[in-house]
Amino acid sequence: MNYISIRNNQAIPVHSIPELEYSLFLEQNVFSLLKGGASHCVNYFGFPHGGKIRLICCIADDEQHSINISSSVVDVKQSLPSFSKHKLVFEKFEREIHENFGINYVDHPWLKPVRFPFNRAAKDSTIAGYPFFKIESEELHEVGVGPIHAGIIEPGHFRFICNGEQILHLEIQLGYQHRGIEQLFIQKEKLLQRVTLAENIAGDSVAGHTVAFVNLWESLCNFQPGRDLQLGRTLALELERVAVHTGDLSAMCTDIAYQLGSAVYGRLRTPVINYFQIWCGNRLAKGLMRPGKTNFPFTHELAEELTRLFDEYERDFEEISEELFSLPSALARFEKTGVITTEQAAIIGTVGMSARMSAINRDIRSSHPHDLYPELQHQPLIKNHGDVHSRGRMRKKEINQSIEYIRELIQSLSKNVHRPGQLAGLSRGSFAISLVEGWRGEICHCAITGDTGELIHYKVKDPSFHNWLAVALSVRNNEISDFPICNKSFDLSYCGHDL
């Protein structure tokens, strides 16, 4: 076959990635590699390559635990048949490629702008001129919300087409948060600057994006981290999951005006994020993870403190959860609201929690395990109804599961081995991919180095990139007043999407 099969966090020479003629490239990725629910596209991007664009497509095979990489070199002026015509999961990836390089796809459903990056091909386009979908009708009206929202939230514009109180269609326009992160990874040359950038991609997923970065970097430097580093990273990921899920349960209570739930979950989040501060001096874990080292080793004292924390947390968490999920007035708002069916989720290609709540088994912790996940033998939790209630219950169950994992990790602390070693320079002419299951879902970082070992391309994909379309579809035929609870139950990232 014309692809190379690699593992998560494996670096390979760039020249070992097969280069295919575009029609074969399309044929292979769309029809033979992407088949059934056990494979999905984790990244598809282009980068400048000798006056042309080299497209790299990464399809993960979740059963074989491998990622199949292939490429094709195309001319910017060429008009290409799209992948999206056959599989909608490529829709946004192709819009991104079109926006960045101006490549035209002849049969793409609608090549709308993704984020109006500063280095976009169409320089004369502006974010204020976004082409919204419109329906001409006397009966319908439009509601525009944002970019600045009513609360303390990131910006994004939501355009509703409503029939009375009912939402017929929602379009979500993003890009306001674009900071040029991928370009900054190349521009800022110190390693500390680059890891700081990773920490600042999305402040609610500091652990997720930073673990993706440090694992990627170490694989490019041929550095094998000791068990101590891997334990710290796995712990941080699970703690972040507990903290954010707890905060989101609080916010979901706020959106249905259940004040007690909002206050109790809100205060339960505080000791978890304060624990990050006790461990590394920052409530959101900034500074905790570094390639090849850590400034904050996880000690036995820290382990004891964490055990105590969860003993107290669990008691109050179970009490309020039992109350919330048996409260008729809460269930009436959660159940059958904002539904994404299994079929819809598969067509969109949702990832992480948003996939699992629609009965799709997609979780990097079990399909492409990294750090200490092979030891934990993670079994993904699956819900079937795809509604707000499923997303709420999913959070509750995932918190229980994460606490179980954290306890297991603490027990295994004595098995820790510190492997001293210095980070070498980056391997020359290499490609590496790193997948991490953040609390939202699959985070993917890819990097390419040049002939002298310098970084020439860095690609970040946040799970929100896949999942925003799910929010837009979930609100169809719902009351517009249910929009906040639908949105919050997904809690997607604006800055992670806009980069």
Add this chain to the structure above:
Amino acid sequence: MLDNLKILLHQGKQYIPDVTKAKVPGIFRGKPVISTEKINENELMEICPTNAISANPVCIDLGKCTFCGECAFAFPHKIKFTTDYKIATNDRNNLIIREKRYEPVQLNPELIRKEISEYFSGSLKLREVSAGGDNSCELELNACGNVNFDMGRFGIEFVASPRHADGIVITGPITENMAEPLQLCYDAIPEPKIIILAGTDAISGGIFEGSLALNRSFLSKYAIDLYVPGNPIHPLTFINGLLELIKKRK
């Protein structure tokens, strides 16, 4: 009903009784202190990811600092981060911590406009604009209003419309794509109004400094009433800074 009361009772007292004297748990990195120890200053400056350190004498600019603490790990006798979270000020120069400067970071009373304490002491409504913020300062601003920090007890609240606001809180390095919405929001706030920059990204651009995707021209047009450093800001830094800014002055 009884269940709800039981749950309430089980939470105990969660609020911080005195936010001006609260101790933060663990190894929080707040205001640094810099000793006069002789070290290789070039090496020290080279470490910093955001060029927040300058030499001769050694200074750290808290408006640029990401509080990663790497400088203190490399030169532990030269730089120590204390847990002092009261680092907000209205004077940009006060954010620059010099060697042997042990006194707290304070507001410059001369720079506080008279109408601020006249109108806003006891009631301040703010509008938050995230302009490329990474959602970390946004999370901490939300935390200011939770049952632990309970900023609402001082009459300080975030409101849903600029028309209801007395000022604007900006987070993030201000992206080109947010430059116009930010201006529109500011223009919609009635006079008198204040501007607060929350977080290192907003104050200096932070790690995003030099990105071509930013447009920080808004900041050159207006005087800034409060700088709140941090990556992200700590809720206690924000609340204490605001209380100092709006307190009654003779």
